[in-house]
Amino acid sequence: xxxxxxxxxxxxxxxxxxxxxxxxxxxxxxxxxxxxxxxxxxxxxxxxxxxxxxxxxxxxxxxxxxxxxxxxxxxxxxxxxxxxxxxxxxxxxxxxxxxxxxxxxxxxxxxxxxxxxxxxxxxxxxxxxxxxxxxxxxxxxxxxxxxxxxxxxxxxxxxxxxxxxxxxxxxxxxxxxxxxxxxxxxxxxxxxxxxxxxxxxxxxxxxxxxxxxxxxxxxxxxxxxxxxxxxxxxxxxxxxxxxxxxxxxxxxxxxxxxxxxxxxxxxxxxxxxxxxxxxxxxxxxxxxxxxxxxxxxxxxxxxxxxxxxxxxxxxxxxxxxxxxxxxxxxxxxxxxxxxxxxxxxxxxxxxxxxxxxxxxxxxxxxxxxxxxxxxxxxxxxxxxxxxxxxxxxxxxxxxxxxxxxxx
Amino acid sequence: xxxxxxxxxxxxxxxxxxxxxxxxxxxxxxxxxxxxxxxxxxxxxxxxxxxxxxxxxxxxxxxxxxxxxxxxxxxxxxxxxxxxxxxxxxxxxxxxxxxxxxxxxxxxxxxxxxxxxxxxxxxxxxxxxxxxxxxxxxxxxxxxxxxxxxxxxxxxxxxxxxxxxxxxxxxxxxxxxxxxxxxxxxxxxxxxxxxxxxxxxxxxxxxxxxxxxxxxxxxxxxxxxxxxxxxxxxxxxxxxxxxxxxxxxxxxxxxxxxxxxxxxxxxxxxxxxxxxxxxxxxxxxxxxxxxxxxxxxxxxxxxxxxxxxxxxxxxxxxxxxxxxxxxxxxxxxxxxxxxxxxxxxxxxxxxxxxxxxxxxxxxxxxxxxxxxxxxxxxxxxxxxxxxxxxxxxxxxxxxxxxxxxxx
Numbered sequence: 001x002x003x004x005x006x007x008x009x010x011x012x013x014x015x016x017x018x019x020x021x022x023x024x025x026x027x028x029x030x031x032x033x034x035x036x037x038x039x040x041x042x043x044x045x046x047x048x049x050x051x052x053x054x055x056x057x058x059x060x061x062x063x064x065x066x067x068x069x070x071x072x073x074x075x076x077x078x079x080x081x082x083x084x085x086x087x088x089x090x091x092x093x094x095x096x097x098x099x100x101x102x103x104x105x106x107x108x109x110x111x112x113x114x115x116x117x118x119x120x121x122x123x124x125x126x127x128x129x130x131x132x133x134x135x136x137x138x139x140x141x142x143x144x145x146x147x148x149x150x151x152x153x154x155x156x157x158x159x160x161x162x163x164x165x166x167x168x169x170x171x172x173x174x175x176x177x178x179x180x181x182x183x184x185x186x187x188x189x190x191x192x193x194x195x196x197x198x199x200x201x202x203x204x205x206x207x208x209x210x211x212x213x214x215x216x217x218x219x220x221x222x223x224x225x226x227x228x229x230x231x232x233x234x235x236x237x238x239x240x241x242x243x244x245x246x247x248x249x250x251x252x253x254x255x256x257x258x259x260x261x262x263x264x265x266x267x268x269x270x271x272x273x274x275x276x277x278x279x280x281x282x283x284x285x286x287x288x289x290x291x292x293x294x295x296x297x298x299x300x301x302x303x304x305x306x307x308x309x310x311x312x313x314x315x316x317x318x319x320x321x322x323x324x325x326x327x328x329x330x331x332x333x334x335x336x337x338x339x340x341x342x343x344x345x346x347x348x349x350x351x352x353x354x355x356x357x358x359x360x361x362x363x364x365x366x367x368x369x370x371x372x373x374x375x376x377x378x379x380x381x382x383x384x385x386x387x388x389x390x391x392x393x394x395x396x397x398x399x400x401x402x403x404x405x406x407x
Numbered sequence: 408x409x410x411x412x413x414x415x416x417x418x419x420x421x422x423x424x425x426x427x428x429x430x431x432x433x434x435x436x437x438x439x440x441x442x443x444x445x446x447x448x449x450x451x452x453x454x455x456x457x458x459x460x461x462x463x464x465x466x467x468x469x470x471x472x473x474x475x476x477x478x479x480x481x482x483x484x485x486x487x488x489x490x491x492x493x494x495x496x497x498x499x500x501x502x503x504x505x506x507x508x509x510x511x512x513x514x515x516x517x518x519x520x521x522x523x524x525x526x527x528x529x530x531x532x533x534x535x536x537x538x539x540x541x542x543x544x545x546x547x548x549x550x551x552x553x554x555x556x557x558x559x560x561x562x563x564x565x566x567x568x569x570x571x572x573x574x575x576x577x578x579x580x581x582x583x584x585x586x587x588x589x590x591x592x593x594x595x596x597x598x599x600x601x602x603x604x605x606x607x608x609x610x611x612x613x614x615x616x617x618x619x620x621x622x623x624x625x626x627x628x629x630x631x632x633x634x635x636x637x638x639x640x641x642x643x644x645x646x647x648x649x650x651x652x653x654x655x656x657x658x659x660x661x662x663x664x665x666x667x668x669x670x671x672x673x674x675x676x677x678x679x680x681x682x683x684x685x686x687x688x689x690x691x692x693x694x695x696x697x698x699x700x701x702x703x704x705x706x707x708x709x710x711x712x713x714x715x716x717x718x719x720x721x722x723x724x725x726x727x728x729x730x731x732x733x734x735x736x737x738x739x740x741x742x743x744x745x746x747x748x749x750x751x752x753x754x755x756x757x758x759x760x761x762x763x764x765x766x767x768x769x770x771x772x773x774x775x776x777x778x779x780x781x782x783x784x785x786x787x788x789x790x791x792x793x794x795x796x797x798x799x800x801x802x803x804x805x806x807x808x809x810x811x812x813x814x
Contacts, residue, residue, distance in 0.1 A: 159773065167773050217648040229740070238645070240742025241624040242775065247739040250772045252732070262772055325659070332654040333636070333740050335647025365657045365669055366566065366574050368649065 015051075016399035018043065022051045023060060023081075023398045031064050031078030052079055058401050059085040059148075060105070060394075081105055086401060087142050088390025089152035089189075091131055091182070092383040094198065095119055095170045095225040096274075097293040098131050099380070100138040103387035104147055105394065107208065111141045112380065116293025124176045132185030139188065150394060150401060151191025153386040154178055157198040157226050159244045165195065169261035170226045191393060191400055198222060198382045199246055200237045203230025205385030206340055210377040216337035219330065220375070221248065221323070222382065223343035224294065227269040231334055238334075249273065251326045268326045272319035274344050277301065280315035294379055298344050305351055313351065320352040324359015332365055339372045346378035422458075423806035425450065429458045430467060430488075430805045438471050438485030459486055465808050466492040466555075467512070467801075488512055493808060494549050495797025496559035496596075498538055498589070499790040501605065502526055502577045502632040503681075504700040505538050506787070507545040510794035511554055512801065514615065518548045519787065523700025531583045539592030546595065557801060557808060558598025560793040561589055564605040564633050566651045572602065576668035577633045598800060598807055605629060605789045606653055607644045610637025612792030613747055617784040623744035626737065627782070628655065628730070629789065630750035631701065634676040638741055645741075656680065658733045675733045679726035681751050684708065687722035701786055705751050712758055720758065727759040731766015739772055746779045753785035 018041075025040045026032060034052060038045045055061040062082045066075040083106030092099040096119065101112035113134060119127055131154075139149045156178060158168025165176045179193040186193060203220040207213065213235065222228040227249030231238040239245055249269035250262050257266025270276055278286055278297060281304060286297045304312035327339060339360070345352050353372055360369045375381060394401060425448075432447045433439060441459060445452045462468040469489045473482040490513030499506040503526065508519035520541060526534055538561075546556050563585060565575025572583040586600040593600060610627040614620065620642065629635040634656030638645040646652055656676035657669050664673025677683055685693055685704060688711060693704045711719035734746060746767075752759050760779055767776045782788060801808060 169773075233645075233647075238640075240640075241744035241777070242742055244772070244775070245740060245742035247742075247772055250739050251736045252770055255732075263774070264770055264772070325662075329658045329736060330740055332657050333652060333737055335649055335652035335654075337648035363659055363671060365651070365654055365671070366576075367670070368651070370648070 016397065018047070019051055019054065019398050020396060022048065023055055023395060026055075026061055026079050027081050027395065030080040031067055032080075033067060033076035033078055035076055037079070054402065055398060058398065060398055060401065061085070083108065084146050086150045086391075086394055087147040088387040088394075089135060089138055089142075089149045089186075090383040090385070090387030090390070091135060091152055091154040092198065092201075092386060093119065093127055093131060093154065093156050093171070093178070094294075094382075095157065096297070097379075098127070098134055099383040100131075100134040101380075101383050101387050102138050102142045102147065102149060103384070103391055105391060107388070107391060109209070109384065109387075110145055110147060111138050112383070113138065114293065114295070114380075114383075116296065119171055121172060124173060124178070124181065128178070128181045128185070131182065135182070135186055139186070149189065151189050151193070151390040152182065152186060153194045153196060153201070153389045154182055155198040155201040155382040155386045156195060157224065157228065159242075160195050160197055161243065169263075172261075191390065194389070196386070196389065197228070197230075197243070198224075199228025199230045199248075200239065201230070201383075201385035201389065202228070202342055202381035203232050203237055203385070204388060205377060205381035205383070206230075206342065206375060207232050207235065207385075208388040209384045210375055210381060211338075211340055211373060215340070215371075215373065217335075218338040218340050219246075219327075219334055219336035219370075220340040220342050220381070221327070221345060223272075223274065223341070223345040223348075224379065225269075225274050227273050227323075229330065231336065248326065248330055251329065253322055253326055268322065272323045272326075274298070277315050277319045277344075277348075280318065281309070281312040283312075294344060298347050302347055305348075316348055316351040317355050320355025321359050323352070324356040325363060327356060328360050328363035331360065331370055336370050339370050340375050341372065342375035342377065342381050343379050346375040349374040423804065425454070426458055426461060426805050427803060429455065430462055430802060433462075433468055433486050434488050434802065437487040438474050439487075440474060440483035440485055442483055444486070461809065462805060465805065467805055467808065468492070490515065491553050493557045493798075493801055494554040495794040495801075496542060496545055496549075496556045496593075497790040497792070497794030497797070498542060498559055498561040499605065499608075499793060500526065500534055500538060500561065500563050500578070500585070501701075501789075502564065503704070504786075505534070505541055506790040507538075507541040508787075508790050508794050509545050509549045509554065509556060510791070510798055512798060514795070514798060516616070516791065516794075517552055517554060518545050519790070520545065521700065521702070521787075521790075523703065526578055528579060531580060531585070531588065535585070535588045535592070539589065542589070542593055546593070556596065558596050558600070558797040559589065559593060560601045560603060560608070560796045561585055562605040562608040562789040562793045563602060564631065564635065566649075567602050567604055568650065576670075579668075598797065601796070603793070603796065604635070604637075604650070605631075606635025606637045606655075607646065608637070608790075608792035608796065609635070609749055609788035610639050610644055610792070611795060612784060612788035612790070613637075613749065613782060614639050614642065614792075615795040616791045617782055617788060618745075618747055618780060622747070622778075622780065624742075625745040625747050626653075626734075626741060626743040626777075627747040627749050627788070628734070628752060630679075630681065630748070630752040630755075631786065632676075632681050634680050634730075636737065638743065655733065655737055658736065660729055660733055675729065679730045679733075681705070684722050684726045684751075684755075687725065688716070688719040689722075690719075701751060705754050709754060712755075723755055723758040724762050727762025728766050730759070731763040732770060734763060735767050735770035738767065738777055743777050746777050747782050748779060749782035749784065749788050750786050753782040756781040
């Protein structure tokens with residue numbers, strides 16, 4: 001079971017735990033005086049001053065302008081998070097693209113880059129070499145902006161454990177130690193490279209950078225070549241017993257349907273995934289000339305849809321209906337408050353959403369239909385979630401950046 | 408959203424929180440000396456003695472025999488939980504029966520009773536009157552055993568919020584304030600009467616009284632007239648955004664199948680629920696003469712199966728296959744480590760389990776199949792879970808029994 005997302009954080013010492021508590025209070029209340037921090041945490045003022053000194057040495061906080069301290073009535077020096085004090089590198093390997101981004105401690109996206117790439121049938125080594133080049137460029141761009149990248153998380157569409165991609169059928173991978181392979185190209189990182197499922201990271205990306213926390217518990221649909229779902233419950237990803245909950249794309253929608261790379265038949269992603277839609281829309285040339293990434297492929301489809309092409313319209317509507325039916329069953333089991341249409345379903349939402357809503361209504365239990373919203377991030381959600389996970393790590397345990405010195 | 412099961416417990420005061428911590432340590436380490444409790448909790452010995460005195464006054468703990476205190480090398484008086492210090496009343500309303508049971512603070516079942524009853528078309532008031540008679544008998548039996556029932560939880564097969572059964576289609580109910588109605592017949596209770604979904608309580612019953620915690624996260628199938636699922640994750644019920652996760656019985660398995668009381672068509676419970684199986688097995692007389700409870704109905708079916716009746720065998724096998732297929736999709740979304748066959752599927756397991764396993768294998772993602780085990784509790788799981796929830800409440804907040812004096 002993968003613990004990357006939100007597992008328990010182990011603190012070796014009380015000081016480390018206190019550092020995390022204090023760093024969290026700085027973030028929540030910044031700009032904030034040391035006196036106020038003492039009141040907020042229950043630590044003595046000496047403890048607060050010592051811990052702030054440690055966080056400041058690590059570059060994680062800095063003194064700002066004097067502020068009026070409400071409790072004392074006289075000005076004190078306010079501490080703020082140093083947004084430039086660290087950064088997370090998000091990476092993504094998907095079937096038809098590679099992506100990288102950098103997020104700083106203030107949760108701002110400072111760099112992002114996506115390259116189209118036909119990764120099917122390509123060796124893991126070749127993909128790692130290409131992704132390492134992307135990583136190097138991202139780290140260099142961060143450095144030019146005064147940012148030191150502390151760690152990286154890579155998103156892969158497959159079933160993973162802590163050390164290996166166990167299976168990524170759409171890539172043709174099994175048992176690939178992707179984080180370890182990437183680690184070799186990133187010797188400067190102070191935190192380990194981690195790996196997680198693309199659909200889980202996309203849901204976290206939506207939570208942190210997209211639809212946010214206001215929608216309650218939600219189910220995020222990652223529409224790519226494959227279809228995945230990430231379920232956010234109480235601000236955490238619901239992972240299930242082996243870390244592979246939310247495999248929406250492999251729900252059986254046509255028991256006698258086309259074979260799937262997973263070994264099954266008639267899986268949702270074979271009927272409503274990107275390739276199935278493009279094929280049904282007559283865009284087989286886009287699939288064949290496969291240097292096209294998802295943005296180009298979907299743009300070609302959107303052009304057809306906007307011109308009113310009947311075949312394209314029917315293809316997208318049929319996919320939406322099938323997706324809506326599968327989501328109706330998923331909603332009965334997972335009961336999300338909201339369904340977020342992400343990945344390619346975001347640019348296609350104008351045509352897909354009404355069909356999904358109709359499918360949900362048609363099969364709704366007691367008429368209860370979750371609201372359906374469109375992801376503002378589309379296909380960028382997973383790589384943003386990956387970078388955000390590094391930032392979460394640092395906030396949960398800032399001492400990680402004290403213990404390890406750069407190599 | 409129903410919080411009954413495992414929501415956060417609010418403690419009004421530090422003393423109340425400390426009481427809960429100490430009571431939990433007594434339970435975990437009993438028999439245990441006050442000195443050891445001080446070491447375990449970090450409280451001073453005076454605080455421990457004061458709090459133990461409060462718990463003892465409330466009848467929740469008692470002094471036992473002297474034990475050797477490992478840390479001191481001299482004997483001390485050991486504190487234990489007083490199993491007789493309180494009891495929980497579990498109640499269940501199902502389509503063809505009513506049930507009650509009593510569980511003490513030591514998690515022992517002290518009373519249980521089930522009566523067959525055709526509750527379809529019966530008014531909520533009539534059902535409440537019958538269940539109140541069962542409750543009175545259960546409370547009286549507990550009293551004869553020296554047990555004071557502190558609270559009650561009622562299990563209902565439907566969608567509930569804190570105050571009402573919003574919908575129980577198999578009972579024909581909507582918006583019934585069941586806990587409040589039952590409360591009137593139970594003035595002696597010191598805790599409020601609570602209500603929860605039958606499938607959720609059955610899963611908790613399995614966790615506490617049946618398969619236990621060794622199986623990891625599991626999905627418990629409640630097979631009754633309806634079919635429900637309760638999903639245990641990390642020792643808690645997964646409830647979803649509105650408290651209605653796990654509605655396995657309303658997964659669409661035949662889009663053009665028979666209509667369901669929920670308003671849908673071809674729902675799993677219409678194909679693989681108790682009535683559907685009995686009908687397919689030719690036992691329509693058992694359904695019609697409906698004073699038969701589930702035990703009698705299922706006994707009649709088991710007799711046919713044991714005699715090798717081909718129609719009964721095919722009915723149960725077909726139901727098992729359909730259930731297995733629906734579970735395969737549920738497993739992809741929820742990823743449990745184990746599937747527990749409960750309710751009527753427990754006595755039918757010899758015939759149903761192979762089909763369920765075949766259905767799971769046939770549609771398994773990457774060959775990952777959860778183990779399938781048979782509930783040792785069968786149809787008793789929900790009422791036991793209901794009583795157990797009262798005990799959980801008392802352990803989580805023993806001060807509840809201090810604040811309220813008996814009426």
